[in-house]
Amino acid sequence: MKKDSWINFNHLRNLRELTNQIFLFRHGYSEANEANIIVSNTQDGGKKYGLTPSGKADIKNAANSARIKKLKNIIIYSSPFLRAKESSSILFDILKVEEKIISENKLRERFFGEYDLSSCENYKKIWAEDSHDPKHKKWGVESTYEVLNRSTSLIVDIEKKHSEKNIFLVTHGDVCNILISVFRHRDPKHHYRNTIKTGKFRELKIDEKNKVKLKKSTQIVI
Numbered sequence: 174m175k176k177d178s179w180i181n182f183n184h185l186r187n188l189r190e191l192t193n194q195i196f197l198f199r200h201g202y203s204e205a206n207e208a209n210i211i212v213s214n215t216q217d218g219g220k221k222y223g224l225t226p227s228g229k230a231d232i233k234n235a236a237n238s239a240r241i242k243k244l245k246n247i248i249i250y251s252s253p254f255l256r257a258k259e260s261s262s263i264l265f266d267i268l269k270v271e272e273k274i275i276s277e278n279k280l281r282e283r284f285f286g287e288y289d290l291s292s293c294e295n296y297k298k299i300w301a302e303d304s305h306d307p308k309h310k311k312w313g314v315e316s317t318y319e320v321l322n323r324s325t326s327l328i329v330d331i332e333k334k335h336s337e338k339n340i341f342l343v344t345h346g347d348v349c350n351i352l353i354s355v356f357r358h359r360d361p362k363h364h365y366r367n368t369i370k371t372g373k374f375r376e377l378k379i380d381e382k383n384k385v386k387l388k389k390s391t392q393i394v395i
Contacts, residue, residue: 179307179360182318190379192336195328196242198235198264198343198350201228201372203256209293213285218254231372232260236267241374244339250274250331251343254281260372261343261375279327279345283320286313294353300365307362317361328352328377341374352377 178378180186183250184347190374205212205222224232235241252259261274288295307317324344331340342352349369354361371377 174242179318179321179362181233182322182325183355184322184329185355185379188329188332188379189378192332193338193340193378194372195331195340195342196241197349197369198260198341198374199346199349199369199371200224200252200254200256200260200343201230201263203228203371205256206293206371211285211288211291211293212254213282213289215253215281215291218256218282219295220255224253225260228256228372229259231265232263233267235372235374236264242268246337247339247341248335249341249343250272250280250327251275252275252282252345252348253278254282254345257343257345261341264341264343277327279323280342280348282345283347284313284315286310286315288312288314296365303364304362307360317347317351317364320348321355321361324348324352327356343352346371348374 187268195346203222203224205218206228207225208222245324249255249261249265249270251274253276257280258274258276264270265274272339283358285295288299299312299314303309303317310316322324327342346369347364351361353367353369353375354364356379
């Protein structure tokens with residue numbers, strides 16, 4: 174295994190199955206989306222740039238979907254960014270969740286360095302660099318592999334802490350797309366191709382094909 178292989182940053186590499194159902198939620202359409210700017214620092218994102226009316230409506234629709242509304246024993250983990258916290262609160266109220274929302278820094282937005290508070294058009298530059306070198310920190314951005322490391326370590330922690338729960342992870346675009354790549358057992362360097370939209374959710378599953386690949390990968394000592 175190469176020293177910089179994505180497997181080395183993937184805490185799910187020894188995981189054969191999930192004891193919880195885990196749903197990945199991207200926050201609803203936010204004021205940052207509407208203004209077409211990247212807000213990736215916690216100082217601004219934690220206090221400003223919450224959901225737009227349409228963003229709130231999208232989360233309400235998700236909460237009222239047949240797949241979600243029937244669930245019980247729900248636990249919500251939320252990014253500390255305002256747009257995620259507001260999304261989590263809507264889910265909490267509609268689904269009548271009994272346990273309080275858990276604020277989790279590992280679900281925070283990917284930090285985009287010099288491009289923070291700039292046009293969303295700059296995502297394309299960063300993602301292009303990701304595809305060539307997913308461990309890059311060009312322009313001071315948080316690397317794809319760093320996001321992979323923190324997000325998969327959270328899932329392992331959740332699996333150790335909970336059992337037979339429905340876990341909602343309310344987070345951001347790149348975090349969602351990187352996790353989706355990992356659950357498909359793919360190097361997340363092309364994570365941006367997954368394109369989970371704002372206000373949408375997806376259940377994370379380890380299928381039989383992935384279990385075989387994961388088993389092979391763990392034969393090498395890291």
